[in-house]
Amino acid sequence: MIPYVGCEYARVHLDAFVDGELSVDEQVAVESHLRWCRTCAARVEDVQLIGDSIRLGSLAPGVDDDEAQTVSHIEASVLIRVRAEEALSFATRFREMFTDMRLLWPALGATSAVTIGLALALSVLHSTTLERPESLATMIDTLSDPGGDRNPLMPGNSARVDQLTGIYVDSDRAGGISMPRALDDGTVFEAIPEQDATFAVAAVVSREGRIANYELLKHERSGREARGLHANDVEMLDAALRQSRFAPAQTPVGRAVAVNMVWLIVMTTVQTPEPRAIHVPPSVAPANRIPPAESIEEVPLKRSDRLEASTTA
Amino acid sequence: MQTPISGGLVKNAGAVAWSEVDTQEAALIARCNTGDEVACADLVSIHQRMVYSLALHLLGDRDEALDLSQEVFLRVFRTLSSFRGQSALRTWIYRIVINQARNRQRWWRRRHRSSQVSLDDHLQQFGDVESKRDVLPDRQLASKETSARIWQALDRLPFDQRTALILREIDGLRYDEIAFSLGVAVGTVKSRLTRARQTLRAELLGLRT
Numbered sequence: 001m002i003p004y005v006g007c008e009y010a011r012v013h014l015d016a017f018v019d020g021e022l023s024v025d026e027q028v029a030v031e032s033h034l035r036w037c038r039t040c041a042a043r044v045e046d047v048q049l050i051g052d053s054i055r056l057g058s059l060a061p062g063v064d065d066d067e068a069q070t071v072s073h074i075e076a077s078v079l080i081r082v083r084a085e086e087a088l089s090f091a092t093r094f095r096e097m098f099t100d101m102r103l104l105w106p107a108l109g110a111t112s113a114v115t116i117g118l119a120l121a122l123s124v125l126h127s128t129t130l131e132r133p134e135s136l137a138t139m140i141d142t143l144s145d146p147g148g149d150r151n152p153l154m155p156g157n158s159a160r161v162d163q164l165t166g167i168y169v170d171s172d173r174a175g176g177i178s179m180p181r182a183l184d185d186g187t188v189f190e191a192i193p194e195q196d197a198t199f200a201v202a203a204v205v206s207r208e209g210r211i212a213n214y215e216l217l218k219h220e221r222s223g224r225e226a227r228g229l230h231a232n233d234v235e236m237l238d239a240a241l242r243q244s245r246f247a248p249a250q251t252p253v254g255r256a257v258a259v260n261m262v263w264l265i266v267m268t269t270v271q272t273p274e275p276r277a278i279h280v281p282p283s284v285a286p287a288n289r290i291p292p293a294e295s296i297e298e299v300p301l302k303r304s305d306r307l308e309a310s311t312t313a
Numbered sequence: 314m315q316t317p318i319s320g321g322l323v324k325n326a327g328a329v330a331w332s333e334v335d336t337q338e339a340a341l342i343a344r345c346n347t348g349d350e351v352a353c354a355d356l357v358s359i360h361q362r363m364v365y366s367l368a369l370h371l372l373g374d375r376d377e378a379l380d381l382s383q384e385v386f387l388r389v390f391r392t393l394s395s396f397r398g399q400s401a402l403r404t405w406i407y408r409i410v411i412n413q414a415r416n417r418q419r420w421w422r423r424r425h426r427s428s429q430v431s432l433d434d435h436l437q438q439f440g441d442v443e444s445k446r447d448v449l450p451d452r453q454l455a456s457k458e459t460s461a462r463i464w465q466a467l468d469r470l471p472f473d474q475r476t477a478l479i480l481r482e483i484d485g486l487r488y489d490e491i492a493f494s495l496g497v498a499v500g501t502v503k504s505r506l507t508r509a510r511q512t513l514r515a516e517l518l519g520l521r522t
Contacts, residue, residue, distance in 0.1 A: 051482045
């Protein structure tokens with residue numbers, strides 16, 4: 001049974017019908033529609049007429065002998081160009097480079113000269129772009145970064161201990177900056193001979209919490225100012241300072257900054273006071289419970305300690 | 314409506330026909346890839362008329378079409394090793410022709426439009442082409458004048474619509490082959506053909522009134 005299709009369906013499929021692109025069922029359905037619908041049949045005739053007109057006026061080759069001759073030349077022209085491309089290909093040219101060895105050495109010399117020249121030019125370019133430490137650009141760069149390792153801050157004399165946090169704060173600066181806080185417990189100074197000694201050191205504590213630069217301002221031993229330090233002491237003090245670690249100074253927003261500070265290191269030997277005799281009535285303190293005063297051995301206690309103070313450098 | 318059985322039979326019949334051609338083409342392509350000049354000459358000889366014809370219809374200039382044909386074959390030989398048989402060789406070459414023509418047609422039409430060969434000149438030069446072709450008696454309406462008007466309207470169509478119609482009407486390509494040549498879907502080919510024919514039909518109706 002042939003299905004009925006209306007004009008709407010047929011018009012969608014008219015082009016495919018003319019082109020033979022419909023399935024057999026669709027072809028039969030559209031064909032049956034065209035038997036009684038003159039409008040769609042006229043459309044089909046128009047489409048076929050358009051195709052005939054296009055084919056009729058086509059500029060197809062072979063209309064005359066000259067053009068057929070022209071077309072036949074395509075083959076020869078293409079083959080000639082293919083051969084020419086093959087001859088000019090990279091591999092071919094590369095092989096030809098080594099056919100005449102006389103050209104090889106000048107070519108290698110020229111290549112070497114160009115390479116050396118380029119290397120020299122690059123090295124000069126590299127050396128000129130390095131920033132010299134005394135240059136104006138470096139100075140501007142340093143000044144534009146207050147609190148950097150090359151431009152440490154200098155706290156004022158009003159630095160004080162914050163009662164809440166327990167750290168030194170320089171309240172003169174906007175918002176206040178916390179001063180560096182030592183992280184070790186003084187063990188780095190134990191290598192120094194056990195004497196009463198005091199060292200005043202002007203130092204820069206970097207953003208990383210290390211002593212960057214320092215200068216020994218004052219040195220005392222056993223209460224007397226030393227006229228000079230022994231070389232061994234200098235080495236030990238230097239090593240102790242290098243090993244010291246600090247929590248770096250920070251701005252209120254938490255940015256670590258480098259600061260100048262004076263570090264006062266005091267090493268003291270603390271001795272226990274002489275024990276006092278305790279007179280206890282025999283009835284209250286039996287003799288066997290309280291050791292005699294002579295039996296308490298006097299043991300000197302030694303402790304290295306250090307105090308810190310920051311002042312204006 | 315199409316039943317699965319009938320549709321499958323139609324498609325299988327087409328596939329068998331193409332597979333026979335593919336075997337011959339595969340041998341020819343293999344020889345060309347080894348640098349066999351005779352095979353290259355055969356390939357050009359088989360397709361040169363088709364390539365030149367399509368280039369001529371797309372560009373409308375014989376010298377330009379001849380130059381384009383050579384470029385197309387050079388490109389074919391450069392890229393033949395990448396051809397994987399995803400279509401017939403003819404369709405693949407059509408695709409190259411269309412891409413080359415699309416690139417060339419833009420500036421060519423702007424600069425050399427005045428030097429194109431008009432259809433009237435062509436017909437005057439070569440006489441009545443109708444007599445040299447098998448035109449059915451009931452198609453006598455496709456006179457020279459109608460043909461000239463249709464070709465003038467065809468020349469004004471967008472490149473993609475014109476190419477689809479030429480591939481269909483002159484080269485007789487199927488919709489799927491046209492789709493591959495143009496690099497679009499089959500549905501796009503249908504819509505382009507419909508729009509192109511609607512435009513030409515309007516020209517035809519204007520000719521009658």
